[in-house]
Structure formats: structure tokens, C-alpha cells
Amino acid sequence: MFSSEIIATFNELETSLYDYICKNSEKVIYMRIRDLADVTHVSTSTILRFCRKLKCEGFTEFKVKLKLYLDESEERNIKSTQYSLSEFVERTLKGNLDEAIKQAATMIVKSDNLIFIGSGSSGILAEYGARYFSSLGKFSMYVKDPYIPIHANYLHNSTTIALSVNGENGFTIAHLNQLKEKGSKIISITNNKHSTIAKISDINISYYVTEEWYKNSNITTQIPVVYILEETAREVNKLSE
Structure with a gap:
């Protein structure tokens, strides 16, 4: 005002x-x-x-x-993490999430290179995902710079995992287009399957929780993303044995 x-x-x-x-x-x-x-x-x-x-x-x-x-x-009441977790369990875990994770894991096992991308809080989790997968035997990298040179000879058998809550982040979409042009397969983890990032992916894993904002910040819970990343990494490890 x-x-x-x-x-x-x-x-x-x-x-x-x-x-x-x-x-x-x-x-x-x-x-x-x-x-x-x-x-x-x-x-x-x-x-x-x-x-x-x-x-x-x-x-x-x-x-x-x-x-x-x-x-x-007027500030909205912030939901407890227990509410968000219950919502995730009710809406997603009772669906076909396990099957989507197995499909993603199968694609990753067959890939020589695994790349993570994301922006904001999704970027932080993308970096965490790259480290977690590497810890379980699948060397991965997190690409933060959208202008980093991408050469096709390194991507002929690669998979990119893109993280985005609303699936409409311009930075991530631009980065995905560049990676797809170089031949990388795309797995996306988003809050719904109808977003742009989900639609341009080879495999999309959606978790469906209510998006939540505090003032101008998106504080939608990231609990489902951590679960999906860790479960997928463990499935990759199992398939690689």
C-alpha cells in the first residue's frame, strides 16, 4: 500500500x-x-x-x-507437516507410485550418465538427489548453471531427473529442452502430471499435495520428493546388483 x-x-x-x-x-x-x-x-x-x-x-x-x-x-495458518504427510499418503502412496518408481529406476540403470536439475528448493533437492544416488553406487551430477556447455557425445545414453513443484519453471523447461535435443531421456518429479515439464518427460512421477504459499514464498512440502528420490535410488541399487 x-x-x-x-x-x-x-x-x-x-x-x-x-x-x-x-x-x-x-x-x-x-x-x-x-x-x-x-x-x-x-x-x-x-x-x-x-x-x-x-x-x-x-x-x-x-x-x-x-x-x-x-x-x-493476513497471514494464513501454516499446515503441520503431519497434515502434508497424511495428504501424500492418501493421495499418492495408495496409487501407482511404486510402478512409476520402478519404471524410472529401470531407465536409470540402463543409462551411463545421470543428471539432476532444478531451481530454488527443487534445486537444493536435486543436489541432494545427485549425492544420494552417488552414495548408492550410481554416480550422478547436479547441473546448476543453465548456460553450461552441453556436448552430445556425453549425453548419448544419459538420463536427466528434473525436479519442479508446479512443473512450469522457465529455467528448468529451457534446460530440459536443451538436454532433450542432445538425446538425454527425461524423468520429472512434479506435483501434478498436467504441467509442461511433466508433459515433455519420458517418465513423470507426480505426488499431488496441496500447494502452499506463505506471503510470496512457495512452502509446499518437499517430503514426497525426498521419499521418491530415496526410493528410486534404492530401487536402482537393487536392480544393479
């Missing part, structure tokens, strides 16, 4: 008014203009000028906008 450009236009009195409103927003939405003027030691004309800078015709309109802003910014 208060952009940096608007804040920069405030004079000293308006800045003190802004500071009070930020600290007492829940009170201000129920105050009269005279009440606010008294507690902030400014005139009602200062308050009206302040409101006009926020593109409000008067104090009443300002309070309405402030109330809407507070409602939109």
Missing part, C-alpha cells in the same frame, strides 16, 4: 503519521480523523493531504483501502 515512491514524497509530519499508522493499523481503521490527529499531533489537513498522496479522496476512503490491505496481508 505504501510504495517507496510515495513514502519518498512525505514531509516530516507525514512521515510521523505514516510511522504511527504502520504500528497501529488495526486501531486506525476504526478511528475518526480527529482521533488520529490528536494521537499523532498533526492537523486534520495534514491527514487529508497524506490521504491524497495515497490517491484517496478522504480519510474514509483511506480507511477502507487500509482495511482491504490488512485483509489481503
